[in-house]
Amino acid sequence: MNREVDAVFAALADPSRRAILERLAAGEATVGAVAAPLDMALPSVSKHVKVLERAGLVVRRVRGREHWLRLAPHGFASAADWMTHYAQFWSDSADRLAEVVADLSSNEGDPHE
Amino acid sequence: MSEARLMVEIDRVLPAPPATVYRALTDPELYQRWMGPDGSVTTIEEMDLRIGGRLAFRVRLPEHDMEFGIHGFYEEIEPERRLVHSWLVEGDDDVSTVVMTLESVGDGTRLSITHHGLTSPEDVSQNQGGWTHQLDRLETVLATAG
Numbered sequence: 001m002n003r004e005v006d007a008v009f010a011a012l013a014d015p016s017r018r019a020i021l022e023r024l025a026a027g028e029a030t031v032g033a034v035a036a037p038l039d040m041a042l043p044s045v046s047k048h049v050k051v052l053e054r055a056g057l058v059v060r061r062v063r064g065r066e067h068w069l070r071l072a073p074h075g076f077a078s079a080a081d082w083m084t085h086y087a088q089f090w091s092d093s094a095d096r097l098a099e100v101v102a103d104l105s106s107n108e109g110d111p112h113e
Numbered sequence: 114m115s116e117a118r119l120m121v122e123i124d125r126v127l128p129a130p131p132a133t134v135y136r137a138l139t140d141p142e143l144y145q146r147w148m149g150p151d152g153s154v155t156t157i158e159e160m161d162l163r164i165g166g167r168l169a170f171r172v173r174l175p176e177h178d179m180e181f182g183i184h185g186f187y188e189e190i191e192p193e194r195r196l197v198h199s200w201l202v203e204g205d206d207d208v209s210t211v212v213m214t215l216e217s218v219g220d221g222t223r224l225s226i227t228h229h230g231l232t233s234p235e236d237v238s239q240n241q242g243g244w245t246h247q248l249d250r251l252e253t254v255l256a257t258a259g
Contacts, residue, residue, distance in 0.1 A: 027123065027125075086121045088150060090121055093226075096146065096148075097125075
């Protein structure tokens with residue numbers, strides 16, 4: 001097998017890293033939010049995140065002081081890759097829906113709208 | 114099992130009451146504004162909100178120069194609580210099901226979306242399971258392949 005696949009396999013071999021991926025399957029999250037349920041110091045979580053990044057499974061985006069993580073759309077091969085697309089499809093849709101209903105709520109709260 | 118039956122589940126608390134969320138799920142103009150991944154443009158072709166009624170829309174992804182059509186039929190309609198419809202992607206033979214449930218929490222709404230009955234075109238030897246199972250199985254696949 002090639003090195004990429006080795007890196008993916010190594011990344012997935014750890015239960016904490018799988019927990020991080022499961023959390024991210026539900027949507028983009030900060031490093032802090034990912035760390036919260038893990039009962040682990042932040043530096044340890046950062047190490048795990050770096051392993052996932054190197055394996056091409058997770059992408060990091062820095063927004064202000066916060067680091068946001070999301071699943072890399074092309075990180076997984078075959079079936080799992082395809083699953084990621086649908087997870088992303090619904091996750092993005094739900095985020096967009098949240099914005100739409102927030103707009104509706106604020107307009108409904110304003111009698112001049 | 115001869116084919117994979119997989120599912121994707123997501124769960125969000127949205128900042129509006131169930132009546133508002135339900136409206137966003139069932140009003141064509143509002144639906145177009147949120148359905149589809151980031152950067153996509155969705156156009157509703159039909160939204161016949163009754164049991165057996167047809168839902169059809171197209172999702173365009175300009176960045177990827179891609180467009181696909183999706184249609185389905187409403188199977189369960191419980192205003193402000195639950196919406197179930199089938200899901201068929203144009204050019205694909207496999208019908209899956211989307212279940213949306215709404216639950217009032219505080220000033221907001223917990224929306225759960227379960228997309229099940231998904232068939233992976235590239236993986237026909239697996240049994241059913243969610244994301245967790247997918248990860249577990251991927252490990253096995255990789256270990257075997259290695």
